[in-house]
Amino acid sequence: MAGILGLGGYVPERVMSNDDWAALVDTTDEWITARTGIKRRRFASDDESTLDMAAAAAELAIKDADLSPADIGEIIVATDTPELYLPDTSSLLQDRLGCGNVPTYDLGGSGCAGFVQALDVARARIQFAPRKVLVVGVELISRLMSWKSRATCVLFGDAAGAVVMGPGEAKAEVLDVVTGTDGSKADILTLRTGGTRHPFSIDAAKTEAHRNIEMHGREVFREAVLRMSSAVTDVLRRIGKSVADVALVVPHQANKRIIDAVRKRLGVAEESVYVNVEEYGNTGSASVPFALWEAHQTGRINAGDLVVLTAFGAGFHWAAAAVQF
Numbered sequence: 633m634a635g636i637l638g639l640g641g642y643v644p645e646r647v648m649s650n651d652d653w654a655a656l657v658d659t660t661d662e663w664i665t666a667r668t669g670i671k672r673r674r675f676a677s678d679d680e681s682t683l684d685m686a687a688a689a690a691e692l693a694i695k696d697a698d699l700s701p702a703d704i705g706e707i708i709v710a711t712d713t714p715e716l717y718l719p720d721t722s723s724l725l726q727d728r729l730g731c732g733n734v735p736t737y738d739l740g741g742s743g744c745a746g747f748v749q750a751l752d753v754a755r756a757r758i759q760f761a762p763r764k765v766l767v768v769g770v771e772l773i774s775r776l777m778s779w780k781s782r783a784t785c786v787l788f789g790d791a792a793g794a795v796v797m798g799p800g801e802a803k804a805e806v807l808d809v810v811t812g813t814d815g816s817k818a819d820i821l822t823l824r825t826g827g828t829r830h831p832f833s834i835d836a837a838k839t840e841a842h843r844n845i846e847m848h849g850r851e852v853f854r855e856a857v858l859r860m861s862s863a864v865t866d867v868l869r870r871i872g873k874s875v876a877d878v879a880l881v882v883p884h885q886a887n888k889r890i891i892d893a894v895r896k897r898l899g900v901a902e903e904s905v906y907v908n909v910e911e912y913g914n915t916g917s918a919s920v921p922f923a924l925w926e927a928h929q930t931g932r933i934n935a936g937d938l939v940v941l942t943a944f945g946a947g948f949h950w951a952a953a954a955v956q957f
């Protein structure tokens with residue numbers, strides 16, 4: 633079975649408050665707080681990059697696992713905001729950490745579901761060929777999003793989270809993971825410019841089309857609630873447990889109202905759901921691993937706890953993982 637051997641997380645120091653956004657776009661602290669529960673988020677400094685953030689979280693996770701980079705046998709990086717267009721961030725991370733010539737790959741474009749999907753891939757890889765797999769979720773979205781579109785810019789923040797998975801002495805076992813995708817809902821959350829259908833152009837740059845995340849907010853909200861709650865129910869059914877057995881749900885931190893709706897649908901007590909969206913906003917693929925790391929660091933997770941991770945993202949993808957500490 634694949635276990636979690638170590639955890640790590642990183643957020644940049646710079647804090648961007650709702651009032652800071654209100655000074656730049658037509659919004660208010662009241663609107664953002666009421667609709668999303670977000671009060672602050674962290675933004676990378678000008679000399680920080682996706683790779684720096686990924687490396688910071690990865691180094692902590694490797695140390696927490698009592699391992700060295702040379703022990704890592706494979707690397708998966710989930711991100712929609714890579715260091716470069718080519719090559720992938722995982723290649724650069726392998727070199728930065730000094731992991732040797734182990735296989736690496738990025739999982740991109742699946743929005744905020746990327747990390748839990750990557751966890752599932754890592755778990756399958758370990759069962760096929762036992763090895764220590766570094767799984768990173770990282771997002772430096774502040775540099776790639778539009779700073780003019782109030783409908784989206786206020787939602788996001790930068791962060792990184794990482795786990796080392798493998799056979800051996802584990803802090804937690806990943807009991808099961810469910811994942812799913814509804815490609816017919818691809819258009820509810822998109823960034824259209826930059827690919828082959830709409831290549832990057834001077835005209836696109838002038839209108840900032842290459843930074844324009846188009847979101848049907850209400851539909852994303854509805855799908856997120858439906859899919860995360862059913863993914864949690866499914867993964868619990870598969871391991872023969874119920875929500876009453878769950879010590880902590882760690883959901884993707886997109887919006888407090890989404891988290892509350894999932895909690896109510898599942899019938900989980902408020903204290904059994906980890907929430908840090910107020911402090912960090914939506915950090916994409918970093919959201920779940922960073923929240924898991926923070927919950928573990930701050931004593932919200934204890935030995936013996938059954939923890940369920942769940943996420944959704946552009947695609948439309950969803951996933952849930954049952955993790956026994």
Ligand SMILES: CC(C)(COP(=O)(O)OP(=O)(O)OC[C@H]1O[C@@H](n2cnc3c(N)ncnc32)[C@H](O)[C@@H]1OP(=O)(O)O)[C@@H](O)C(=O)NCCC(=O)NCCS
Pocket residue numbers: 658659660663664667668743744782783784786787821847848849850852853856886887890914944945946
């Ligand atoms: C985005 C979201 C908070 C918007 O809330 P909503 O209740 O659906 O609000 P609407 O989109 O209907 O917008 C209501 C009004 O607020 C306005 N508005 C949008 N962003 C605003 C902002 N930052 N400040 C002030 N007003 C804003 C809209 O222009 C609209 O005005 P109008 O009625 O005059 O047209 C909500 O839909 C949501 O959380 N969706 C899920 C998003 C998500 O999780 N995305 C991440 C995916 S990983």
